[in-house]
Amino acid sequence: MPMRLPPATLAAVLLFTAPASADWRFERRATWEVERPGGGAERSDRREVVWLGDGKVRVDDRVSRESWIVRADQKAIRRIDHAAGTWCEWSFEEGAAARAVVAADVRTALGRVAGSDDEAGLRRFLDAFAPPDVETTLREAGAGPKTAGRETRNWALASKTEVIAEARIADSMSGLDRLAAALGAAGLIPARQAEAWAKAKGMAVAATWTLVFPDAVVREEFEVTKAEEAEAPADTYEVPEAYRRVAPPTLLPGSAAREAPRGGYDGDRPTDDSEGKEEDLTGEEAGKDD
Numbered sequence: 001m002p003m004r005l006p007p008a009t010l011a012a013v014l015l016f017t018a019p020a021s022a023d024w025r026f027e028r029r030a031t032w033e034v035e036r037p038g039g040g041a042e043r044s045d046r047r048e049v050v051w052l053g054d055g056k057v058r059v060d061d062r063v064s065r066e067s068w069i070v071r072a073d074q075k076a077i078r079r080i081d082h083a084a085g086t087w088c089e090w091s092f093e094e095g096a097a098a099r100a101v102v103a104a105d106v107r108t109a110l111g112r113v114a115g116s117d118d119e120a121g122l123r124r125f126l127d128a129f130a131p132p133d134v135e136t137t138l139r140e141a142g143a144g145p146k147t148a149g150r151e152t153r154n155w156a157l158a159s160k161t162e163v164i165a166e167a168r169i170a171d172s173m174s175g176l177d178r179l180a181a182a183l184g185a186a187g188l189i190p191a192r193q194a195e196a197w198a199k200a201k202g203m204a205v206a207a208t209w210t211l212v213f214p215d216a217v218v219r220e221e222f223e224v225t226k227a228e229e230a231e232a233p234a235d236t237y238e239v240p241e242a243y244r245r246v247a248p249p250t251l252l253p254g255s256a257a258r259e260a261p262r263g264g265y266d267g268d269r270p271t272d273d274s275e276g277k278e279e280d281l282t283g284e285e286a287g288k289d290d
Helices: 007-017 092-113 118-129 176-186 191-198
Strands: 024-035 042-053 056-061 066-071 076-081 086-091 137-147 150-158 163-170 203-213 216-229
Touching (some): 042 176, 092 118, 118 216, 137 203, 150 191, 150 203, 176 191
Antiparallel strands (some): 024 042, 056 066, 150 163, 163 203
């Protein structure tokens, strides 16, 4: 009988058995819809520079002046706030534990808000925050529009019952397998979704999908405007040395969900730090745009 790996290890196997490849640099227009329990979704437009290496992803947003770094080789997710000169980190293990606590609290809250206007919103959040890791497949949906100067094909990632995500993939590029493996290893997408994406040839130059961070659900839509293979500067995937480390944000401190009164949810409401003028990051803050 052939050996079958547990789903939780699939992304890691895909990541660390892939051959080394050149880094890619992308410029993207993106929209994030960020949702936390107890508050409505916050929508923001982003102007991003993305670096993709082997087991390493960095996303710099010029609008919010925020960066995200995923280091599968170090099993860590880092968020950088360039305006404040601070950064925080979740290990992959800490991120998984945080998600489990939040999911349990939201399930408890659902019992208290049953039949109220809050119930549908909490269920929607929970379905996105703790999705079942079901088997998924990629389905081709015909030719797509030219994007970032590349010919594309439309693809859908689907379970047996629904379409989970959609993308335009350029066969003339590479890197989707590495991106999917890194996101899957970090727990930002379920392992079987990562496995399905990693089977695709090329790179997603536009997509609509859901990322699950330890403290929020992010429904992301992006389109690449420029793409090139380039050698990333040595410190691209590092935090600037002068920045101060702070504790990562948490959801529902003090188990607010368990304290919520019947008929109403009393979780923390998110704050909007996405406003501000579009600004180029420079120097050590840049994510090395050039």
